[in-house]
Amino acid sequence: MIRFRSLELTNFHLAQSVKIPFSLDRHRPLTVIRAEPGTGKTTVFRAFRWVLYGDPGLPNDGRDYALGSLGRLNEVDGDELEVAVMLEFETDEEGVEPSVYRLRRSTVERCLPDGKRSHRSPSVILMRRGPGGWMPVDYPEPKMLQLFPPELRDVFFTDGDEAMRFIAKDVSTDTKRKRVQGAIRNLMGLNILDAALGHLNDVGSVFNREVRSKGGQSVKDAGAQVERLEHELGDVTVKESTLAGQVADLEERRSSARERRDAALQRGNRTELQRELSDAEASLKAGQDEEAAVAREKADILRSRDIAVPFIADHLEHARRRLHSLKEEGAIPSDYLPLLRERLQIGQCVCGASLATGTTGRDQVEKLLDQQVLQTGFKERLTRLYYSSDAPLDPQALTGPLRRLEQRLERARQQQTTSGMRVRAAEARMAQLGDSDLEQLQGQLDQYDKTLSTVSHQHGIAVEQARQKRQELDEAKRMRDKLLEHEAEARLVRAKLTVAQDLLQVLSGAETWIRNEKLAEVSREMDRLFREMIGQDFDEALITKTEITPDFDVAVYSRSGAKLDPDLQLNGASRRAITLAFILALAKVSRVKSPNVIDTPLGMMGIQVKQAALRTLVAESAQPILFLTFAEIRDIEAALDRYAGEEVTLTLTSHYPTYLANKPPTEEPEILVCTCGHATSCQLCERVFTSADLALTLPEGTAA
Amino acid sequence: MATDMGLVLEALKREINDLPERRPGYRREVLATLADIVAFEREHAEVKISIVRRITDKTEALARFVGTGQDPQ
Numbered sequence: 049m050i051r052f053r054s055l056e057l058t059n060f061h062l063a064q065s066v067k068i069p070f071s072l073d074r075h076r077p078l079t080v081i082r083a084e085p086g087t088g089k090t091t092v093f094r095a096f097r098w099v100l101y102g103d104p105g106l107p108n109d110g111r112d113y114a115l116g117s118l119g120r121l122n123e124v125d126g127d128e129l130e131v132a133v134m135l136e137f138e139t140d141e142e143g144v145e146p147s148v149y150r151l152r153r154s155t156v157e158r159c160l161p162d163g164k165r166s167h168r169s170p171s172v173i174l175m176r177r178g179p180g181g182w183m184p185v186d187y188p189e190p191k192m193l194q195l196f197p198p199e200l201r202d203v204f205f206t207d208g209d210e211a212m213r214f215i216a217k218d219v220s221t222d223t224k225r226k227r228v229q230g231a232i233r234n235l236m237g238l239n240i241l242d243a244a245l246g247h248l249n250d251v252g253s254v255f256n257r258e259v260r261s262k263g264g265q266s267v268k269d270a271g272a273q274v275e276r277l278e279h280e281l282g283d284v285t286v287k288e289s290t291l292a293g294q295v296a297d298l299e300e301r302r303s304s305a306r307e308r309r310d311a312a313l314q315r316g317n318r319t320e321l322q323r324e325l326s327d328a329e330a331s332l333k334a335g336q337d338e339e340a341a342v343a344r345e346k347a348d349i350l351r352s353r354d355i356a357v358p359f360i361a362d363h364l365e366h367a368r369r370r371l372h373s374l375k376e377e378g379a380i381p382s383d384y385l386p387l388l389r390e391r392l393q394i395g396q397c398v399c400g401a402s403l404a405t406g407t408t409g410r411d412q413v414e415k416l417l418d419q420q421v422l423q424t425g426f427k428e429r430l431t432r433l434y435y436s437s438d439a440p441l442d443p444q445a446l447t448g449p450l451r452r453l454e455q456r457l458e459r460a461r462q463q464q465t466t467s468g469m470r471v472r473a474a475e476a477r478m479a480q481l482g483d484s485d486l487e488q489l490q491g492q493l494d495q496y497d498k499t500l501s502t503v504s505h506q507h508g509i510a511v512e513q514a515r516q517k518r519q520e521l522d523e524a525k526r527m528r529d530k531l532l533e534h535e536a537e538a539r540l541v542r543a544k545l546t547v548a549q550d551l552l553q554v555l556s557g558a559e560t561w562i563r564n565e566k567l568a569e570v571s572r573e574m575d576r577l578f579r580e581m582i583g584q585d586f587d588e589a590l591i592t593k594t595e596i597t598p599d600f601d602v603a604v605y606s607r608s609g610a611k612l613d614p615d616l617q618l619n620g621a622s623r624r625a626i627t628l629a630f631i632l633a634l635a636k637v638s639r640v641k642s643p644n645v646i647d648t649p650l651g652m653m654g655i656q657v658k659q660a661a662l663r664t665l666v667a668e669s670a671q672p673i674l675f676l677t678f679a680e681i682r683d684i685e686a687a688l689d690r691y692a693g694e695e696v697t698l699t700l701t702s703h704y705p706t707y708l709a710n711k712p713p714t715e716e717p718e719i720l721v722c723t724c725g726h727a728t729s730c731q732l733c734e735r736v737f738t739s740a741d742l743a744l745t746l747p748e749g750t751a752a
Numbered sequence: 753m754a755t756d757m758g759l760v761l762e763a764l765k766r767e768i769n770d771l772p773e774r775r776p777g778y779r780r781e782v783l784a785t786l787a788d789i790v791a792f793e794r795e796h797a798e799v800k801i802s803i804v805r806r807i808t809d810k811t812e813a814l815a816r817f818v819g820t821g822q823d824p825q
Contacts, residue, residue: 190799194794194797236760237757240794241763243793243796244793247793247803247807248789250804251804254804393775540815543815543816543818543819544815546815546818547811547814547815550782551785551814554767554771554786555786557767557770558760561766562760637759639759
């Protein structure tokens, strides 16, 4: 668990010297930073992100971003100012004493001849408190990456006004998916499991090379074959992955070009045409997807063993007769081998003699086992063949599904034809508008379509090649393992391959379980928390269900079951509530206990939703740190009395006399902090009027 | 904020039961080996280590346990 202890800003924007303590009280874990709009909320929020993530934590990755206080840095060429932020935090693991750290990020900002400002690459110092005082941590960056992974930046530092990056309307679907996926993968340990799978595969390859050096000639050949196929599969997989990336990139570009074209159409008051074009394109895409799905299902059927039966019927019949005679002779089936293995495992012979390691009896049984392996291997195969050869062949089993697939294919093609005609008609109407911008955008779109079609085709080929290679590799491995069984001296190598395979199986199964089961759990938990926040208004609400889809979309459904577009059909309060629910659900399911720093979490919410959202935040977050305006605080004062362990108020001196009641101690614009809570005010922070005086109370049920 | 390994270990424990008990105590040793490998991966993310070498050593120790009963730890 990580908890923040304090944050100290020096010359960061207008915060020349500001220190904010955070609540460490487990019964009152809430910290409230009370601040009116324009008094420093964003400054402190960005200071948090900068100290932990550096320039990439700032807007536009910190490019052209002025860090220093305007008042302190004169607009004179060469003038310099040191800017620094220090965060004190503690980490504890079960049964281990908490470690306290101080992280300080600083830089020197300089005035350039053109009046602009630039800052040097920031320096980072991480100190750990030990028995002898503060000791520097060598190479702090990797430690920070491990404690505060960049993928989780938006999970634990959330700006309500951007509400919110996982369902924000200013980014493409793909980007949102990547954000959701990145957060889930990181918090649930999938990144680590994937890395381990990759390394264990490398280890398996090392063992396979050992087979080549230690086995007999046939084993060596089989090992070489496996190695060659692994190498080829690696090449094909890289190619497949590269092409998949290109397809995703092109889809992203095409989607962006389409959005720009649609926006251009809407600007030109051609909403009807834009809608027709979008609908027709969506229908065309659905038809194409359906055709691709049918092709995949058909390929699976054509790859099945049964499809070959009519072509080799004569040979099969001959084999069937031979297998029957072997059965009559008692040659198959054989249970001899399992019996020997069982006795070895038990350590005792059927006659009662000991088969413990090192005994003569064990050596004899092991020798016998090796001799029998080859023969029994054949017998096992013959047994399998015998039983499978008797399985009745039902022609309907193949023709039925194939016929249904043909019907689906026909419908999909019909849909494509109809939709394609609608697209062309709409494009023709668009061309008649004589809008050169539109023509250019449509030209781009056509180009992306064309390229995407080519790359998708190449990608499909690569996927099929990879599938074939995997199949060949599996077969080659089976052959190698079979041969290895006959070489006593290669027993250890065989054991290595076996345990490597077992380790891979467990890792892979764990990865799949987390990806499927836990993702579903996050989805359910998100829905529960969202309902909790929306509370009794839920029944009256437009939204009736939320979920995370297997594609990592945060999806929202209406009363009629239709999927809502969060960009267009949700208000700010609902977007806030869903994002908070997602973040809290993800942290809960992945068991990560960390602070949640949230700027303006309760904005635009009605009274009951606001109260419920605060209760949920306090109950589910390990250390909620909330930036709240006076308007947000209104109607939740009782909850703050109960849950807030620390409260501070930010004040901007230049707000005097418009908003501030008393003359501040300095005439320079500066952010100052006092320890006033929601119910108090002092000489410094007393205001003439607040956002709560101005804000209209929102009606009940506003959130959804 | 960093990943809690409790979930990963729970997932590994669930899957371990699908393995055959190749020798008494084999599943327990597989789980211990995987826990070590996960710890290596976390360490490797922070400080570059010879991760493949370390995993190879761990896997070979487990293989010796299967082959001879030698304690892999």
